[in-house]
Amino acid sequence: MPLSARNHLQGEITEILLGTVTALITVKVGDNLVESVITRRSAEEMGLRKGDRVTAVIKATEVMIQKD
Amino acid sequence: MPLSARNHLQGEITEILLGTVTALITVKVGDNLVESVITRRSAEEMGLRKGDRVTAVIKATEVMIQKD
Amino acid sequence: MPLSARNHLQGEITEILLGTVTALITVKVGDNLVESVITRRSAEEMGLRKGDRVTAVIKATEVMIQKD
Amino acid sequence: MPLSARNHLQGEITEILLGTVTALITVKVGDNLVESVITRRSAEEMGLRKGDRVTAVIKATEVMIQKD
Amino acid sequence: MPLSARNHLQGEITEILLGTVTALITVKVGDNLVESVITRRSAEEMGLRKGDRVTAVIKATEVMIQKD
Amino acid sequence: MPLSARNHLQGEITEILLGTVTALITVKVGDNLVESVITRRSAEEMGLRKGDRVTAVIKATEVMIQKD
Numbered sequence: 001m002p003l004s005a006r007n008h009l010q011g012e013i014t015e016i017l018l019g020t021v022t023a024l025i026t027v028k029v030g031d032n033l034v035e036s037v038i039t040r041r042s043a044e045e046m047g048l049r050k051g052d053r054v055t056a057v058i059k060a061t062e063v064m065i066q067k068d
Numbered sequence: 069m070p071l072s073a074r075n076h077l078q079g080e081i082t083e084i085l086l087g088t089v090t091a092l093i094t095v096k097v098g099d100n101l102v103e104s105v106i107t108r109r110s111a112e113e114m115g116l117r118k119g120d121r122v123t124a125v126i127k128a129t130e131v132m133i134q135k136d
Numbered sequence: 137m138p139l140s141a142r143n144h145l146q147g148e149i150t151e152i153l154l155g156t157v158t159a160l161i162t163v164k165v166g167d168n169l170v171e172s173v174i175t176r177r178s179a180e181e182m183g184l185r186k187g188d189r190v191t192a193v194i195k196a197t198e199v200m201i202q203k204d
Numbered sequence: 205m206p207l208s209a210r211n212h213l214q215g216e217i218t219e220i221l222l223g224t225v226t227a228l229i230t231v232k233v234g235d236n237l238v239e240s241v242i243t244r245r246s247a248e249e250m251g252l253r254k255g256d257r258v259t260a261v262i263k264a265t266e267v268m269i270q271k272d
Numbered sequence: 273m274p275l276s277a278r279n280h281l282q283g284e285i286t287e288i289l290l291g292t293v294t295a296l297i298t299v300k301v302g303d304n305l306v307e308s309v310i311t312r313r314s315a316e317e318m319g320l321r322k323g324d325r326v327t328a329v330i331k332a333t334e335v336m337i338q339k340d
Numbered sequence: 341m342p343l344s345a346r347n348h349l350q351g352e353i354t355e356i357l358l359g360t361v362t363a364l365i366t367v368k369v370g371d372n373l374v375e376s377v378i379t380r381r382s383a384e385e386m387g388l389r390k391g392d393r394v395t396a397v398i399k400a401t402e403v404m405i406q407k408d
Contacts, residue, residue, distance in 0.1 A: 004336045004337040004338070005336050009100055019291055020155075020156065022158055023157060024128070024157045030098035030099060034131060035175070036128055039307070039309065042346060046133070046344065052135065052136075054134060054135055055133070055136055057133070057134050058131055059336060060092070061195075061333045062127070063102060063106075064104065064140045065114070065140040066076070066125050067115075068123060070271055071270045072179070073268050085360070086361075090226055090359075105362065107196055107239070130399075134342055141268075155291055155294065156292065158294055159293060165234075167234060168211075172267035179269075182271050188271065190269050190270060191272060193267070193270050194266060194267055196228070200242065200277050201246070202258060202259040202261050203252070203274055204256075204257040206406055207329065207404055210314060224360065225359035242276040243276070243278060263401075265401045265402075277404075278375040279375060281372055296400070302371060303370060304349055304370070308405050310404065318405070318407050328404070330402060332375040334399070335375070335377070335398055337365050337397070338348070338397050339386050339388070339394055340393040340395060
């Protein structure tokens with residue numbers, strides 16, 4: 001495990017929306033859609049495209065729990 | 069949708085580790101384990117227990133993308 | 137308490153600024169203005185409008201303390 | 205305004221709970237209690253005590269909106 | 273130490289990119305470039321300009337560790 | 341660039357403090373000390389030790405700007 005972030009969810013990009021500074025990346029992970037706001041620059045430098053296999057990475061301190 | 073957070077991942081608690089201030093909650097979501105650090109008080113006030121059905125909630129600005 | 141986030145501040149939306157990806161929502165909470173950056177999609181799907189009664193929700197790990 | 209964080213909520217510390225690494229600081233802000241998880245070291249180096257006048261500081265990207 | 277955030281990295285602004293809601297601020301800190309997404313309003317109210325001496329401030333809970 | 345996080349600061353671990361749930365990792369980066377709160381489990385699974393060469397990784401949305 002190279003990075004301390006605890007959560008790594010593999011999936012496929014289904015949509016990319018580019019703003020001036022930020023970008024919204026939607027990733028299909030199993031039955032869920034995971035949405036991510038990153039910088040537009042990261043999206044461009046990584047060459048992200050619809051259909052790419054990616055991993056959504058999330059630090060454990062950023063995850064909340066809701067009781068169903 | 070009552071809360072602006074974009075990501076809601078349903079699952080089942082598989083482990084709870086209590087510290088003095090914080091608690092680590094592990095949730096099985098499909099084939100993934102999602103880990104969350106919340107306050108011990110929230111864990112206790114919500115009465116979280118192993119086996120509970122819960123939803124891991126994550127703001128989109130907290131999600132990074134890694135290219136596989 | 138359905139969500140582990142410790143902070144729930146009730147107020148009224150006083151301004152909405154929409155970008156391409158994100159939106160800035162300003163909420164009057166008592167004597168304070170609380171500003172939130174969420175996705176434009178959440179703002180639209182929730183139908184947020186000026187004057188709406190809303191709650192600003194904040195995870196305790198995101199709050200810093202400054203000594204006066 | 206010296207710091208880019210948009211949210212500065214003035215109040216008074218009502219409780220401090222110290223763990224090994226982290227500390228939970230509770231601040232009364234108007235009619236609300238705001239809870240913060242910071243490092244125990246910051247709490248000690250700042251000499252935080254019950255009754256201190258402090259400001260809870262929150263980056264706008266960390267604030268979610270819930271519709272009432 | 274007035275603010276509980278543990279990380280204060282001094283440097284000089286090398287670039288500012290303004291979006292509608294957010295702004296990307298690039299700061300040269302020693303040999304590193306540190307990039308920050310803040311609100312456009314903070315950038316404007318603080319009068320941030322290329323060449324300004326600023327400090328990048330980061331809460332310890334937001335820092336991950338990667339093993340080289 | 342495999343991860344969208346914009347900030348990667350290389351350095352050396354100078355101190356590790358272990359709690360029950362979390363751990364505080366201090367990294368010397370150039371002339372600065374960078375402190376990180378991660379889970380104790382990540383610290384243990386990564387086998388982090390004083391003197392290790394590591395990179396502190398920070399998402400741009402988590403960085404604030406203070407005017408000097």
